[in-house]
Amino acid sequence: MLSYAVDPALLAPRVPAGTELDLFEGRAYVSVVGFRFLDTRVLGWPIPFHRDFDEINLRFYVRRRAPEGWRRGVVFVKEIVPRALIAWVARRVYGEPYVALPMRHETPVPVSSGGAGGGRVGYGCRDAGRWHSFALDVAGEPAFAAPGSLDDFITDHLWGYTRLSASVTREYEVEHPRWRLWSALSTRVDLDVRALYGGDFVGALLGTPASALVAEGSPVSVRRGVALAPEGSP
Secondary structure, X not given: OEEEEEOXXXXXXXXXXXXXXXXXXXXXXXXXXXXXXXXXXXXXXXXXOOXXXXXXXXXXXXXXXXXXXXXXXXXXXXXXXXXXXHHHHHXXXXXXXXXXXXXXXXXXXXXXXXXXXXXXXXXXXXXXXXXXXXXXXXXXXXXXXXXXXXXXXXXXXXXXXXXXXXOOEEEEEEEOOOOOEEEOOEEEEEOOHHHHHOHHHHHHHOOOOOEEEEEOOOOOEEOOOEEEOOOOOO
């Protein structure tokens, strides 16, 4: 997970109706995230030969006031997976901006029985005639993020919001336990940001990340979600 501080004005046009940017100490953030889906099921059903695969996504953070308080969530700018069927199902079921590209990953962090691990974690995709990749080197034992820290902010968003139209937003819940994290010792980023995400993000993703993390991961459940009523509707 590589996270970068950005001008909120860059994200404002992409904020779904009924939500607002979720800021950390007055700053907006975007994150490039790579991970592996393992033993995946859609609506409870496995898709043969499509259960284990990589994803790279670009996301930012929003929140919505609900009866119980703030719901903090993510909005995806682009989600990349290696198979066309996966992208098609995700677009149909969740309305998310998935595309299919050739992908690869580097060896995940080896974890011993005591919890310590180390090595390089990396993800890549091929587009516009070249490979785009990023990798993080970590060592030691993972730990929970300090409450109130930037790392805690980045990983503590358990809702998803999808802009279906200018006035309609789909909200869905993402359930997983709190993750232990490694902070990266070093990072390697080789992305053609313009080719992957467009010119708007070139300035945002070419600098040094404010946060560079590897999470242990866990079982995750993504609920199907509901469409929120347009603002002003009964």
